[in-house]
Amino acid sequence: MFTSKSELFLNFVQLFPHPDCVLSLSKTIIKNRIRANTNKKISNIMAEKKAIQILEIAKNSYPAVSQNDVLCDQLKAYAKRYQELLQQKECCINKMVFIAEQRAEYSIILSLPGIEPNTAVRLMSEIGDITRFANNKQLNAYAGIDIRRFQSGKTFYKDKINKGGNKHLRKLLFLIIQNMIKLRCYGRNHNIEYYDKLKTQSYNKCHKVASIACVNKLLKLLLHLITHNIHYDYRLAA
Structure with a gap:
């Protein structure tokens, strides 16, 4: 549904680290959150389709911890740090491209x-x-x-x-x-x-x-x- 390195996936994990965080919201709210947390152009139909899939996955999941558990906080922190590392990597590659263009x-x-x-x-x-x-x-x-x-x-x-x-x-x-x-x-x-x-x-x-x-x-x-x-x-x- 999402690639593990995409900005949308990492933003979504930080917003909803637990299935119960998703189940407490409506399909429309989830759809709007999806569209708001990506730089890519995504249509209403595609966002709604993903929202339905997310709700279905959340309903069929069996979490081992509650949404207030410290592991959820750790997951959010790891996702944020991973996102920062990907941004640093992209910045580094852009600098490499700038240097390489001169060769x-x-x-x-x-x-x-x-x-x-x-x-x-x-x-x-x-x-x-x-x-x-x-x-x-x-x-x-x-x-x-x-x-x-x-x-x-x-x-x-x-x-x-x-x-x-x-x-x-x-x-x-x-x-x-x-x-x-x-x-x-x-x-x-x-x-x-x-x-x-x-x-x-x-x-x-x-x-x-x-x-x-x-x-x-x-x-x-x-x-x-x-x-x-x-x-x-x-x-x-x-």
Whole structure:
């Protein structure tokens, strides 16, 4: 009904930390509170629908404490503190974007489908100066996705990624690929076409293996684009 990081959710938890706080109010009051506690435009119909859902959930809940319990006060305090931290995070990211806009690679990274300013500045901060890598193999090793092979006599073990590099970068790159997969309908993307190719019957790679292979392709593409100072163009990319 609400995402746990949304402003509306955190405001709502502070207003109504207990089901009884909701049950004592009418549907109209709850609807108006919903509309008043979000910066997003929400219609009367949608707000009323959410109000009905909230009342239904409150009726079917079985709280372990009363609405006057100290745990309700703690919940309100935690929600407020979490909200403050999210605001600080957003402020920090905005400052990072302002600094990143002065660098040439920022616009190049943004030219890739599925990458927004938030992701772009995080990627830049984790990689640093990408031109210091002589080739994509060094960049793969830095991200920890280079292949580690085990062999004992005539026995060959399944290849695995090294996981010895920057784990934050590795996680971020994996999430970027997942976003690209979700947003495939908004434009053609060579990385996603490569993912689909790996998932076909002849290759039949599992989702995680195919995603890591796409991370490898993405890093190679990023290194090429930034080194040569060119933006991503599906018609030109190989």
